């Protein structure tokens with residue numbers, strides 16, 4: 887498997903984990919990253935406003951897993 891494919895597979899795996907447990911995550915309104923729900927300030931862009939709605943988290947996880955990675959997902963920030 888190429889490095890690129892491995893990265894995509896890894897991202898899909900993370901997205902699945904988020905989709906299963908959306909309550910543990912929230913979406914940063916500054917940069918659209920998915921961060922852990924316990925985070926108060928986005929480690930990526932330092933925004934402090936988040937979308938906590940589970941449906942929003944799930945749809946954002948799907949978006950992130952299906953496109954080139956511009957935003958980070960939760961595990962990158964832990």
Ligand SMILES: [Zn+2]
Nearest residue numbers: 914917928931
């Ligand atoms: Zn952010």
